[in-house]
């Protein structure tokens with residue numbers, strides 16, 4: 468091969484007028500406006516696996532942003548959005564870029580608004596049990612600061628150290644302790660946002676309100692299309708006095724699902740629940756005798772006041788025992804504790820595999836069919852495909868089914884076609900079985916095709932809201948199933 472690989476090609480020279488960039492530079496200060504290739508490249512993608520496949524082959528998944536701007540305050544963001552509107556310059560909000568659906572990928576050379584300079588806790592109210600935090604604060608630093616003062620947010624995603632608090636709210640995310648503390652939408656009490664016209668929205672934090680539909684919830688999960696969340700106020704919790712983790716071996720998946728459903732419907736609230744299918748169980752229980760006869764691994768963690776947590780554990784163990792489960796060696800629990808914020812995906816991707824994860828929500832009554840159909844569809848893709856699933860966010864009504872699909876190194880065109888087929892089949896099955904296409908990763912641009920069936924007339928409602936707030940379609944266009952900018956790149960062959 469001669470010459471350098473064609474990584475960004477024609478995108479390099481795309482630039483808005485010097486007047487528009489000059490105006491943005493005056494708002495944030497020249498040091499925080501970046502037009503160099505390295506900065507633009509760094510913000511040209513998030514963790515969408517398809518983006519990793521593209522970069523591995525020296526391609527960009529979307530387009531190169533024409534500039535990266537790093538504002539330092541709510542007021543600067545408001546001024547930037549006014550400037551963007553005046554110059555008709557589209558923008559993409561960027562937290563830490565850990566999203567896995569392409570939500571932060573510029574599809575038409577937008578300016579990236581990198582929010583990481585807004586990185587402080589601004590208030591911790593120990594009487595109300597609330598914290599107010601700027602949107603760009605790193606999740607790991609946020610949790611560490613809370614812990615140092617005796618509190619936890621209870622929101623502990625696997626991506627804790629590589630995501631921002633604003634990104635959690637924007638994507639409607641879930642942490643590993645969601646069965647006890649809820650998802651982020653259960654924690655956000657109030658927020659501050661800049662609307663596409665530069666005006667400020669303040670949703671004052673209160674315990675509950677009956678003042679019309681929840682405006683807060685228009686923004687939680689909005690993935691940047693309705694404006695920029697600059698600050699959130701979250702409910703927080705005292706660090707638990709006691710934590711106990713147990714490892715259980717179960718004879719069948721059905722026994723596992725039934726036990727978890729009964730635990731949640733009995734109003735027990737485990738901090739962590741993890742049930743693994745046979746493939747994922749095997750990878751974690753090799754050599755442990757209890758799993759030879761009962762191959763399905765389940766982990767439960769109860770935390771809180773010691774007497775209560777111990778009692779909840781015993782009650783849950785009774786339920787599990789009624790379904791043939793038995794306590795096993797606690798090695799897998801300690802391994803999970805040690806590795807809970809680690810991802811193994813980069814290692815597989817670096818070795819040329821095509822790995823992706825798909826998380827959906829299903830009712831308990833639908834989960835057996837969902838699992839069986841999706842597993843069969845994945846295994847039919849290729850003789851060497853890896854498919855594994857686990858259930859780690861559970862509710863009285865249903866659970867999140869989290870699946871890993873991994874194809875071996877192969878011809879890229881063939882792999883991309885199989886990868887897309889896996890997504891199409893799994894998302895269609897989810898909808899046909901009454902589930903939701905996403906439990907916590909969100910929509911980004913990659914899931915656009917399934918939003919019409921997911922939301923039906925609700926998608927028109929969101930589009931009208933978008934058109935009203937952002938008539939020129941300048942704020943994260945083409946995301947959340949909404950209209951793309953003319954000439955925008957698509958992440959999927961729709």
Ligand SMILES: Cc1cc2nc3c(=O)[nH]c(=O)nc-3n(C[C@H](O)[C@H](O)[C@H](O)COP(=O)(O)OP(=O)(O)OC[C@H]3O[C@@H](n4cnc5c(N)ncnc54)[C@H](O)[C@@H]3O)c2cc1C
Nearest residue numbers: 562563564565566570624625626631633634640641691696
């Ligand atoms: C290894 C790995 C593990 C993961 N584990 C979990 C998990 O356990 N639970 C979970 O929920 N997710 C998980 N994710 C997905 C991801 O970390 C979350 O979606 C996270 O909330 C994204 O935060 P971010 O700051 O990185 O946002 P980004 O990726 O930067 O942005 C995501 C979207 O939100 C928008 N956005 C970001 N900040 C703002 C803001 N302040 N205002 C308006 N819009 C904004 C962006 O434009 C984009 O559309 C995981 C990802 C990886 C790579």
